[in-house]
Amino acid sequence: MExxxxxxDEDAARAxxxxxxxxxxxxxxxxxxxxxxxxxxFVANRDDIDDVLQDVFIKAYEHIQSYDxxxxxxxxxxxxxxxxFISLIRKRTREPVIPFDPDTLFPHPVAxxxxxxxxxxxxxxxxxxxxxxxLDPKYRAPLILYYYEDMDYKAIAxxxxxxxxxxxxxxxxxxxxxxAQYETRHDTN
Amino acid sequence: MTQTDTNPSVTDNVLSAIRSGKTRMKPRWHFVFRxxxxxxxxxxxxxxIVYVASLIHFLLRQNGMWFAPDVGMRGMGLLFLSLPWILxxxxxxFVIILEILVRQYAFAYKQPLMYSLASIVGFAALATFVVxxxxxxxxxxxxxxxxxxxxxxxxxxxxxxxxxxxxxPGVITQVTDASSFTLExxxxxxMTVYIANDTRIPKGYxxxxxxxxxxxGVSKDTIIYAEHIRPERQDxxxxxxxxxxxxxxxxxxxxxx
Numbered sequence: 001m002e003x004x005x006x007x008x009d010e011d012a013a014r015a016x017x018x019x020x021x022x023x024x025x026x027x028x029x030x031x032x033x034x035x036x037x038x039x040x041x042f043v044a045n046r047d048d049i050d051d052v053l054q055d056v057f058i059k060a061y062e063h064i065q066s067y068d069x070x071x072x073x074x075x076x077x078x079x080x081x082x083x084x085f086i087s088l089i090r091k092r093t094r095e096p097v098i099p100f101d102p103d104t105l106f107p108h109p110v111a112x113x114x115x116x117x118x119x120x121x122x123x124x125x126x127x128x129x130x131x132x133x134x135l136d137p138k139y140r141a142p143l144i145l146y147y148y149e150d151m152d153y154k155a156i157a158x159x160x161x162x163x164x165x166x167x168x169x170x171x172x173x174x175x176x177x178x179x180a181q182y183e184t185r186h187d188t189n
Numbered sequence: 190m191t192q193t194d195t196n197p198s199v200t201d202n203v204l205s206a207i208r209s210g211k212t213r214m215k216p217r218w219h220f221v222f223r224x225x226x227x228x229x230x231x232x233x234x235x236x237x238i239v240y241v242a243s244l245i246h247f248l249l250r251q252n253g254m255w256f257a258p259d260v261g262m263r264g265m266g267l268l269f270l271s272l273p274w275i276l277x278x279x280x281x282x283f284v285i286i287l288e289i290l291v292r293q294y295a296f297a298y299k300q301p302l303m304y305s306l307a308s309i310v311g312f313a314a315l316a317t318f319v320v321x322x323x324x325x326x327x328x329x330x331x332x333x334x335x336x337x338x339x340x341x342x343x344x345x346x347x348x349x350x351x352x353x354x355x356x357x358p359g360v361i362t363q364v365t366d367a368s369s370f371t372l373e374x375x376x377x378x379x380m381t382v383y384i385a386n387d388t389r390i391p392k393g394y395x396x397x398x399x400x401x402x403x404x405x406g407v408s409k410d411t412i413i414y415a416e417h418i419r420p421e422r423q424d425x426x427x428x429x430x431x432x433x434x435x436x437x438x439x440x441x442x443x444x445x446x
Contacts, residue, residue, distance in 0.1 A: 016214075021207050028200050050199050057203040058212050066220040107301040154299075161298045 009073035016064050024064075027077070028057055034149065035081045041132055041144045042085040052088055056081045075158035078149070082141060082159055089137055101138070101162070108165040131178050139174035142167050231290050238283045238309075239316040244344060245276050246317055247326035251375055251426045253358035256403045259419060264405075267354055284309055327427050357382075357404040357413055358421070360428040364396050372404060372413070375426055382406075382413045389417040401425055 007015070007026065015023035032053060039049040060080055067076050128147060132140055141160060145151045146167075157164045206212040249255040254271045257264035287309055291297040297305045320326075326345070333341035359374035365381075372380045382404050384390070396402075396418070403425075405417040 017217075024207060025200070025204055028203060032199055053199050054202055057199070058206060061203070061207055061212055062215050063220075064214055065217040066215075105302045107303065157299050158295070161292070163299055163301050165301065 010069050013064060013067055013073050014069045016061070017067070017069065021061075024057075024061055027060075027073070031077055032057075035077070038078070038081060038144060038149065039085050041140060041148070042089055042137060048088065052084045053081070056084050059084075072155065074151075075155045078145070078151075078155075078159045079161070086137060086141075101166075103138075103166045103169055104162050107163075108169045128178065131181060134181060135174055135177060139170050139177065142170045143174045146171055227290055227293060231287065234283050234287045234290065235312070235316075238280055238287065238313045239320055241276050241280050241283065242313050242317040243320040244326060245273055245280070246321055247330070248273060248276075251330070251358070253356040253375070253403055253426070254354070256358065256419060256421070257354070257356055259403075260405050260417060264356075267356070271354065280313070284313070322424075324424065327424070330427055355405060355407055355416075357406070357408065358426050359402065359404070361396055361398055361400045361402060364398060370396055372402070373428060375428055378411070380404075380408065380411050380413050382415050382418075384415050384418070388415045391420065394420055401428065 007023070009027065009030065012023045012026045016027070035053055035056060036049055039052060043049050043052070056077070060077055063080075067073065128143065132144070135143070142156050145156045145159060146153075151159070153164050153167045156167045160167070162170075203212075246255070249268070249271075252271070254268050257268040257271075284306070288302070288306060291305055291309075292302075329338060329341050330345040332338035333345035338345075357372060357374050357380060359372040359380070361370050362373045362379070363371040365371065368384050370382050370384075372382050374380055388406075390396075401421045401423060403419045403421055404413055404415050405419070406413050406415040408414075
């Protein structure tokens with residue numbers, strides 16, 4: 001049986017750009033589970049997630065020529081997916097689009113990314129899972145990307161189109177909000 | 190907890206849409222064209238900001254309000270009240286549009302908004318300063334006055350000096366004696382300026398014909414009682430000189446259809 005060395009995401013995307021539509025199947029297979037997992041943190045209904053994902057991959061294929069193959073592929077496709085999920089949430093909640101977020105206005109000191117050890121990071125991720133839906137999507141997204149998708153601040157900044165320092169601020173605020181909720185729950189119990 | 194299997198329906202639907210040609214890749218030129226449009230937008234809006242900001246600066250110098258802060262807080266208030274708010278609003282809108290356009294670039298969105306905003310404002314201030322020294326608005330202003338640039342009338346047309354502002358920019362046409370001189374204001378009015386003992390004049394400055402000055406003081410009819418006289422640079426404002434006025438057709442206000 002012929003053995004293939006699996007191409008990197010960037011190589012596969014480059015192949016698609018050069019007309020190899022089959023190489024797109026490789027990308028779908030790799031990213032469909034990841035993006036579905038990401039989508040589940042925003043949308044509960046599996047059918048809705050599938051619909052959004054279908055649109056995401058079709059949009060990604062249509063726009064693949066806008067992807068710069070010298071850069072990582074992952075933030076590029078996550079950005080498309082993130083926008084699609086947020087747009088669905090906005091449509092349902094009729095939340096207005098705020099053009100400038102105050103969080104992105106001023107510089108913030110960038111918190112160290114390695115502040116949580118690997119074990120602690122996993123524990124936090126497990127704990128977060130239970131209460132994520134109580135968070136504003138604005139805070140939820142960076143938290144998920146950091147703790148569940150193992151992305152660094154720079155990649156998260158690329159996906160959300162926000163300053164790197166704002167990523168740190170939102171993760172810290174999200175954790176504080178969750179901690180406050182946790183403490184309130186335990187106090188009442 | 191994590192799901193690793195792909196959903197066959199999503200994969201199949203997408204791939205079959207691609208294979209059947211229902212979903213097509215947009216060509217590269219489409220994105221290159223879009224990038225060029227954004228870059229062009231950044232360029233045009235930047236030019237717009239510089240043009241309008243330098244026009245505000247020119248108009249304020251021309252009606253003397255730019256010099257108002259020299260008389261203290263009262264002058265600051267006068268300058269604020271006489272700002273051309275439509276033009277100021279236009280600059281603010283242009284800055285917001287430019288900010289939205291540059292936020293599409295990674296170098297901008299990865300930094301706090303304050304940095305890109307400060308860069309835009311800094312660039313606008315610097316470019317306004319440079320344009321102010323090219324005399325571009327002066328050329329258009331003269332061309333409008335001479336009737337060679339009718340489209341300039343709404344911007345460079347006659348603009349009255351603010352009423353009761355007590356600020357009179359102009360050219361000394363005649364020094365009568367030590368206590369009075371004739372000033373031709375930028376609006377063409379000939380005024381007699383009276384100097385009192387307590388009128389503030391910079392040390393060592395002697396009033397001469399053809400000097401450009403800003404006179405601060407109460408006016409009544411064609412008389413100004415000077416409280417403060419400040420000499421200005423030759424390019425501080427464009428006077429409405431007699432010899433020019435003789436050769437010029439009168440301003441025609443834009444007519445409403």
